Amino acid sequence: MATSGANSHSLNCFTCQNRDRTEWCVLSDKELELLERGRVTREYTPGDVIFHEGDSCNGVYCLEAGLVGVRKTNADGNSILLHLNNPGDTMGYRAFLAGEDYHASAEALEPSKVCLIDVATVRTLLAQNPALGLRYLKRVSRNLGSAEEKILHNATLSVRARFAHLLTVLVDRYATGKEQRPIEFELPLSRHDLASMIGTTPESMSRTIAKMEQDGIAVFSGRKVIIPEMNDLFQEFEPEHFV
Amino acid sequence: MATSGANSHSLNCFTCQNRDRTEWCVLSDKELELLERGRVTREYTPGDVIFHEGDSCNGVYCLEAGLVGVRKTNADGNSILLHLNNPGDTMGYRAFLAGEDYHASAEALEPSKVCLIDVATVRTLLAQNPALGLRYLKRVSRNLGSAEEKILHNATLSVRARFAHLLTVLVDRYATGKEQRPIEFELPLSRHDLASMIGTTPESMSRTIAKMEQDGIAVFSGRKVIIPEMNDLFQEFEPEHFV
DNA sequence: GCGGTTCTTTGACCGGGATCAAGAGCATTT
DNA sequence: AAATGCTCTTGATCCCGGTCAAAGAACCGC
Numbered sequence: 429m430a431t432s433g434a435n436s437h438s439l440n441c442f443t444c445q446n447r448d449r450t451e452w453c454v455l456s457d458k459e460l461e462l463l464e465r466g467r468v469t470r471e472y473t474p475g476d477v478i479f480h481e482g483d484s485c486n487g488v489y490c491l492e493a494g495l496v497g498v499r500k501t502n503a504d505g506n507s508i509l510l511h512l513n514n515p516g517d518t519m520g521y522r523a524f525l526a527g528e529d530y531h532a533s534a535e536a537l538e539p540s541k542v543c544l545i546d547v548a549t550v551r552t553l554l555a556q557n558p559a560l561g562l563r564y565l566k567r568v569s570r571n572l573g574s575a576e577e578k579i580l581h582n583a584t585l586s587v588r589a590r591f592a593h594l595l596t597v598l599v600d601r602y603a604t605g606k607e608q609r610p611i612e613f614e615l616p617l618s619r620h621d622l623a624s625m626i627g628t629t630p631e632s633m634s635r636t637i638a639k640m641e642q643d644g645i646a647v648f649s650g651r652k653v654i655i656p657e658m659n660d661l662f663q664e665f666e667p668e669h670f671v
Numbered sequence: 672m673a674t675s676g677a678n679s680h681s682l683n684c685f686t687c688q689n690r691d692r693t694e695w696c697v698l699s700d701k702e703l704e705l706l707e708r709g710r711v712t713r714e715y716t717p718g719d720v721i722f723h724e725g726d727s728c729n730g731v732y733c734l735e736a737g738l739v740g741v742r743k744t745n746a747d748g749n750s751i752l753l754h755l756n757n758p759g760d761t762m763g764y765r766a767f768l769a770g771e772d773y774h775a776s777a778e779a780l781e782p783s784k785v786c787l788i789d790v791a792t793v794r795t796l797l798a799q800n801p802a803l804g805l806r807y808l809k810r811v812s813r814n815l816g817s818a819e820e821k822i823l824h825n826a827t828l829s830v831r832a833r834f835a836h837l838l839t840v841l842v843d844r845y846a847t848g849k850e851q852r853p854i855e856f857e858l859p860l861s862r863h864d865l866a867s868m869i870g871t872t873p874e875s876m877s878r879t880i881a882k883m884e885q886d887g888i889a890v891f892s893g894r895k896v897i898i899p900e901m902n903d904l905f906q907e908f909e910p911e912h913f914v
Numbered sequence: 915g916c917g918g919t920t921c922t923t924t925g926a927c928c929g930g931g932a933t934c935a936a937g938a939g940c941a942t943t944t
Numbered sequence: 945a946a947a948t949g950c951t952c953t954t955g956a957t958c959c960c961g962g963t964c965a966a967a968g969a970a971c972c973g974c
Contacts, residue, residue, distance in 0.1 A: 474803060503910040506827040510819055512907035526812035531819065558801040561808055569769035569809045576753055577776065582825055583870030584749040585733060587931070620951060627826030633933055634953050650952095667746040742958090830961070862922060875961055877923050 440464050446492060446516035456557040466549025472496075472536035479520055481533045482553040489519040494540025495616055499624075509625040512537075514601065514614070524550060524572075525564060537616065538560040547602065574617075582627055585665060588636050590626040592664030595646070598654065611658065615651040683707050689735060689759035694810065697802040709792025715739075715779035722763055724776045724864075729788040732762040737783025738859055743775040752868040755780075755859070765814075767793060768807060778858065825870055828908060831879050833869040833906030838889070842898065844856065854901065858894040883907075 441464040447453055454461060469492070472478060478489060481501060493515050501507035513519050523530045524547065554561050577578060581590060599606065603606055603613035615622070623633035637648050647654040655661060684707040695706060713737070715721060719730060727791040736758050744750035744850055750843060753775055757760050766773045767790065797804050813837035824833060842849065846856035858865065880891050888904060898904060 429679055480737055500823045502827050504827065506823075510822070514824055522812050522815055525808050526816055527809060528813070528816060531816050554805070555801075558798075558804060561801065561804045562797070565804055565808050565867050566689065566770060568762050568808065568815055569765050570771070572765055572815045572818060573769055573771065573774050575815060575822065579753070579818065579821055579825065579870075580743045580745055580749075580751055582822065583751050584745050586749065627822075629932060631933080631954085632951075635931085638953080680954080872962060873922070874924085878961085881923080 429644065441467065442493070446490075449516035450490065450518060451560060451563045452490075453556060454563055455553065459553055459557055462549060462553060463545060466546050468543065468544050468546075470542055472540045472542060474536055474538055476536045476540075476544055478534040478536065478540075479530050481530055485523040485528070485530060485547065487544050488521045488524050488550050489534065490543040490545060491515055491517050491519060492541040492543060494536060494542075495538040496534050496540055496542070497617075497621065498532050498534050498535045506622060508627050509617075509621055512566070512601075516631065517569075521564065525568065525605050537621070545552075587626060587628045587632055588640065589665040590628075591633070591636050592645070592661050594622070594626055595653070595655070596658070596661055599658070610654050610656045612652070612654045615653055617651075674693060684710065684802055687735070689733075692759035694803060694806045695733075697806055698796065699798060701798055702796055702893045705792060706746055706788060706794060709789050711789075712784060712786050715783045715785060717779055717781055717880050719779045719783075721777040721779065722773050723782075727767040728773060728790065730764065730787050731764045731767050731793050732777065733785040733786040733788060734758055734760045734762060735786060737779060737785075737807045738781040739777050739783055739785070740780045740860075740864065741775050741777050745826070751870050752860075752864055754867075755844075763809075764807065765811065768811065773865075780864070781861060815820060830869060830871045830875055831883065832908040834865070834876070834879050834906050835883070835888070837865070837869055838896070838898070838906055839901070842901070854895050855895070855897045858896055860894075 441447065441452070441460050442457075452460070455463060467490075472494070478496060479486070481499075491513050496513040496517075496519060497509050498511040498519065499507050500510055500514065513534070519534050519542075520530065544668065554564075581593070585593070598615060598617075599611055599613060602616055603611055605611075617625070619633050619637075620630045623630045626633075628636075640646055641648055643658070646656075684690065684695065685700075686778070695703070700704060708732075715737070721739060721801075721887075722729070724742075734756050739756040740752050740762075741754040741756065741760060741762065742750050743753050753799050756777070762777050762785075763773065816843070841858060841860075842854055842856060843889055845859055846854055860868070862876050862880075863873045866873045869876075871879075883889055887899065888907065889899075
């Protein structure tokens with residue numbers, strides 16, 4: 429059940445193995461020290477909520493180890509899983525940068541270790557080092573691009589196509605040994621969460637999985653998936669260029 | 672057919688009436704001069720494409736007058752309208768800030784006047800004035816919040832509810848005299864474009880309009896809409912707090 | 915005026931997927 | 945082992961909304 433990525437626990441920001449993959453890589457040693465002082469580490473077990481939709485923003489979260497899902501719920505109780513965050517990912521920065529409350533909740537999906545950097549510290553760093561802001565600018569802009577992509581996706585593709593697409597993303601991020609055939613890996617999500625990532629119900633998810641298995645696209649057993657041919661998966665959501 | 676907002680044509684960035692509503696409001700006079708020099712104005716008639724999905728980013732566009740729609744199309748030819756831009760709005764900055772090609776197309780929906788500020792100029796200004804970057808940071812972050820909101824919306828609400836929501840947004844932006852009852856205003860969009868804003872077909876749009884008219888929510892005739900009671904509209908997409 | 919687009923509405927049909935309701939596995943408790 | 949929860953699957957049903965097709969409406973240029 430242990431997740432991929434950093435399994436050694438860093439003592440501080442200087443020794444943090446994820447640092448080069450975070451926005452903080454642009455900080456000077458002096459600034460890193462500030463970051464280190466403005467930081468608190470906490471551990472979460474699956475199901476624990478790290479921050480909650482509607483809460484006022486108390487800083488930016490840095491995932492050191494584990495897996496965190498970002499959920500957004502509407503007034504009727506329906507919810508979707510917007511993102512999965514892996515070690516090295518920053519969370520909650522959207523609310524901070526927009527100067528808004530959190531618009532989504534973050535919840536540990538696996539045992540996770542998270543650093544909270546308080547608002548004042550991030551604000552100081554942002555004012556002090558323009559490169560940090562530009563870094564975030566790029567990050568948020570890319571996110572916006574993906575979000576808009578997703579809007580189009582959801583509006584125009586079937587549940588099956590969206591799931592096929594999700595599978596390719598999950599393979600890309602969570603499969604070890606992507607080069608060997610057939611690809612075989614462990615899903616980091618329950619059926620329910622898979623469903624809420626593509627905006628459908630667990631029932632439809634289950635049926636879709638069954639159908640894709642019949643069609644020989646993939647073999648599912650519990651959370652294990654075997655994909656004989658990635659190209660077949662791509663065909664599911666890419667237009668048939670030929671034929 | 673003339674749109675709201677600035678109808679007087681500014682000669683340059685200094686006299687531009689929209690400036691205070693744009694990101695450029697943080698610029699010094701010296702920087703404004705740079706902006707002025709890096710700018711080219713062009714006029715577009717309805718249907719004209721300002722920039723096209725897949726094109727490499729050639730700068731940031733500033734809408735001076737008119738109405739511009741941002742469209743995103745998938746491989747099958749299905750498309751959705753992501754945004755409507757009004758005078759004072761900036762366009763194409765996402766691609767610029769992300770360092771990517773355009774992921775959507777911008778098309779004039781009404782006769783429009785647009786300034787293009789070239790890449791080099793924006794880059795210089797951004798490097799020179801950190802406040803500009805922070806300004807954009809907030810803007811993009813808010814956009815991201817709305818985009819994620821929309822993802823949830825589309826996944827959980829019916830076509831009718833989504834249209835009711837769209838109507839409230841359009842009233843908010845395009846109705847003159849929002850205080851008087853009943854509200855009466857002109858839609859800035861064709862049926863087809865209304866449909867593509869909520870990710871549905873013109874046929875479904877038409878039927879939804881007919882049904883809402885039967886239910887007394889609103890009266891439609893061509894592009895004119897009369898809404899007797901805004902609260903009824905809100906009820907369509909807000910959960911019934913009291914049965 | 916009249917034919918030609920293009921935009922909008924209406925009709926008929928049907929299928930994807932939500933919903934409701936059981937069952938099937940599987941793990942934990944007592 | 946039986947009982948209690950889980951998550952996941954399966955079945956039956958229904959309806960929203962997409963698709964195809966055609967008829968109106970409105971807006972041209974001529």
